Amino acid sequence: MAIHVWDHRREYENEREDILDAVDTVFRSDQLILGESVRSFEEEFARYNGVTHCVGVDNGTNAVKLALQALGVGPGDEVITVSNTAAPTVLAIDGVGATPVFVDVEPDTYLMDTGKVAAAITDRTKCLVPVHLYGQCVDLAPLQRLAATHGLKLLEDCAQAHGAHAKNGRLAGATGDAGAFSFYPTKVLGAYGDAGAVITSDDEAEEKLRRLRRYGMEELYYVVSTPGHNSRLDEVHAEILRRKLRRLDDYIAGRRALAQRYAEGLEDTELVLPQVAPGNDHVYYVYVVRHPERDEILKALREFDFHFNISYPWPVHTMTGFAHLGWGPGDLPVTEAAAKEIFSLPMYPSLPVDIQDKVIIALRKILSRG
Structure with a gap:
């Protein structure tokens, strides 16, 4: 029998009744886009992580991209991150028109070597994006100090660290200006397809994120205030994630x-x-x-x-x-x-x-x- 690094089928058999009930709950509801399941998951995931807001989006790549935009990162800016990451981290930076700047990693944990970040900062640097890799967090204290000294934004890439605590005792994503998550099926908290979210306690960033994921529209439909994206978290995935969050x-x-x-x-x-x-x-x-x-x-x-x-x-x-x-x-x-x-x-x-x-x-x- 072939053995692979990941297989969802046994988990599905164990949770099948609940997963199918989640799907049925959405299909029987009166709203299939940005409905009660998305709202409830956002509230519950924010509460789990100890932050004020969660904004569900369509995938982890766009979670990073929209978070960067909400934090004011764009063309002409530099973003410091690592090369030992999945390409989507860097694609998101490139996608907002910013320039990725790489620092090396630590030889034992493969996490960002925070001691190398200061030397990479220039007058164009706008944001630091540590990647919480393989299931544990980068040491955020040095990055917080650098961000405060240089007026930078701190965005945590949490795609691989759902539920992991950093050295400061806070969960991944709860320390920086925002934290971006993927719920790709293989993740610690995975949907049954693509899904993502951004968490933050910044009210202004949350408002921007909600506009950006919905074409850049305000509450009045079809009125675009800032060009955005079609990046909404799907109701079905949100309801499944609600059930799985409890586990x-x-x-x-x-x-x-x-x-x-x-x-x-x-x-x-x-x-x-x-x-x-x-x-x-x-x-x-x-x-x-x-x-x-x-x-x-x-x-x-x-x-x-x-x-x-x-x-x-x-x-x-x-x-x-x-x-x-x-x-x-x-x-x-x-x-x-x-x-x-x-x-x-x-x-x-x-x-x-x-x-x-x-x-x-x-x-x-x-x-x-x-």
Whole structure:
């Protein structure tokens, strides 16, 4: 039986009755767009994260893009972020006409190296976008100090860190001017298709976000005050997310239990296992390990019919689609070295322990050959 890094089917079977009831609830309602399910999810997700507002949007990429626009980022501005991220983070920055500026990551956690940010700030810098990667948060205190000193906005990319606490004790997305989330199906809190949201306690940003996701219109339909987008969160996904939000802490507990089993089963191997930054907790969106012979290990795993992911094999700054930014191989050595050695093991709450044990046994067998 093929084993993949993620599979939603067991979770769906466990939650099928509730998921189908969520769909039926929406289909029987009198409003299919921006109705009660979206409003309720926004209120509940804001409350969960300890912020004032949540604005649901159509996907995580647009969550970052609209948040940038709501914070006043646009053409001529620079935005400091990382290259060790999914391309949508950078596509959103490029999409508002701003210029992404990259800093390297820490070698143990692969999170933004906040000690390198100050040197990257110029008179064009408008916003800092730390990416809370793999399930844990960037240390936000240094970024808050820099933002205050230089008059910058702080936007947290939380697509991989639902429910993770930062060192300051606050949940991902609750410290900066705004936090952008993806609810892509693989996420810690995932819908059954594309969905996203922005959380904030900034009233002005919230008002702008609500206009931007709906063409730029005010309450009066067809009156556009600022050109916006068609980026509304779908009612069906919102209702499903409402139901799943009630189980989010259970999902996280399940992921942590699986992570502990991996740690115990692989601790005496040559794999470099995930490191949790001091003061953080980790929700293990993905379980990323490292080995200098990564490609050979993945090839051997395929012989067992195991098919795992690499997050991420190509740093954004080396992609041809971003060649116009002027970055290239050698510019971010820590990021580039990690990209050659990291890979992800299966990680989702409904992963059966017998399947996880097969992964551990296969890895131990492959590693012992060396």
